[in-house]
Amino acid sequence: MGYVAVKGGIEAIENACSLFAWERSKGSSEPLDVAQIREQLYLAVDRVMGEGSLYAPDLAALALKQAAGDSFEASFMLRAYRATQPRLGYSLPVNTEEMRIVRRISSAFKDIPGGQVLGATSDYTLRLLDFELLKDDAARREAFREKVFSNLSAEAEIPDTFPKVIDILRREGLLADSLPSGIAGEPFDITRQSLTFPAPRSAALQSLARGETGGLLTLAYSSMRGYGNIHPTLGELRVGYVPLRVAHPVTGEPYIAGEVKVTEAEVLARFEGTDGIPRFSLGYGLCFGQNELKAISMAVLDRCTRTAKPTCPAEDQEYVLYHTDGIEAMGFCNHWKLPHYVDFLSDLDRLRKAQKIARQEECNANE
Amino acid sequence: MQSDDPTAAVIGMDDAELNDLLTLLGTEEFQITRPPRSGLTMMTVTDSLGIDFHLGEVLTTEAEVVLGGERGYGLIVGEEPRKALVRAAADALLRAGRPIELCRQVRERLGLARQRQVAKFAEDAALTASTRVNFDLMPGG
Known part of the structure; x- marks a missing residue:
């Protein structure tokens, strides 16, 4: 042929x-x-x-x-x-402590400064279909609006910002804060430089932050189920708005361009320090928008991939970062739909030859 | 969102407020040195271990004007050419400090918009506050 x-x-x-x-x-x-x-x-x-x-x-x-x-x-x-847009610049680093909170919970402590604030969540629904929604019209919405606002209590107030739950542990010396030296400095930008391994922390966090939710969840779930040795507790989960701040080009003063909604997760896992004193270590997750599964999965994987001796895929930084980008994964999977006529023809040729040889040998053995 | 910059009120302005401010500022001869253009601002954040990293890019619009030798800068999250231009103009005007009467009027409009936004944030905060948990300790615990 x-x-x-x-x-x-x-x-x-x-x-x-x-x-x-x-x-x-x-x-x-x-x-x-x-x-x-x-x-x-x-x-x-x-x-x-x-x-x-x-x-x-x-x-x-x-x-x-x-x-x-x-x-x-x-x-x-x-x-x-x-890829079609010019890069106008980099923002000033924002600290998430100044987040305007719309949701914030901790699974580690019942009483946390500022309190547990559930916000808008489907966590406590029964996952039963709401057939009322089939009749979603203006009148129904107005009635619903009235119901929501009638529940407001005059005394209920929340502070502008909330202190971090992990600061409680940090103050008591229960949190291992030290990272290997030489990792601070200018953050890596994976949109400008290729990833190399071991990836600096800033590059790993940037990769995970744009990871695909399902991919991150799959690997984090493998660790949660026991393929690995991390047993995380959700120290804090927050959803809210953080300011995008740049340096004003004329005055040099910090200048707010608007707000960005983010989800942040901090997980805690037991860790033996280099000084032999056991402490908690932190896994960190942060992503655009409200996506709690993603932020928690990212935090778990951040912690997993900092394990000194990886024993499973979720603890292998290269494995995690290379397999969780949804765009790359879908691109590779989709490319199988493109014509592979020549490749496959070569496979067919070799298979036919191999079959012929195998049959010939069988014949020879039988003679 | 706390800011000492009065022009930050442009961020959350509605169309009516923006048109009003645009009409006011239109009485001055601004030189548009950079027409509004959209682009990307890389958002940098500090993680809980004190390491800075890039979270991702934010679509933003920027513009620059000059008024009486004073440069004005406007940067707004989103595809917002009018807001970026109005903010740049207000920035130049307020830093130039004259005409005094126009500055006063612009400050007033910005203040009113800010007040409306603060009230909206307070309403959102009250809704959020209604979901704060009050735990009851179980007997025998």
């Missing part, structure tokens, strides 16, 4: 692209407005921003609409979009 290189199919490809756009618009329902997606499917928007590594709620909502709800495709579009 000869060489089977092919070309063509342009018309079919163009029609397939149109057909995809038609498929999501051919129904009888009203077209989805981007604002509806941004406001009513905000957790999907948050996930796409985090995995696309671009904080742009309107564009993330548009990407979800264009991708017919596929979060991988939508994140990919955001990543592609960022």
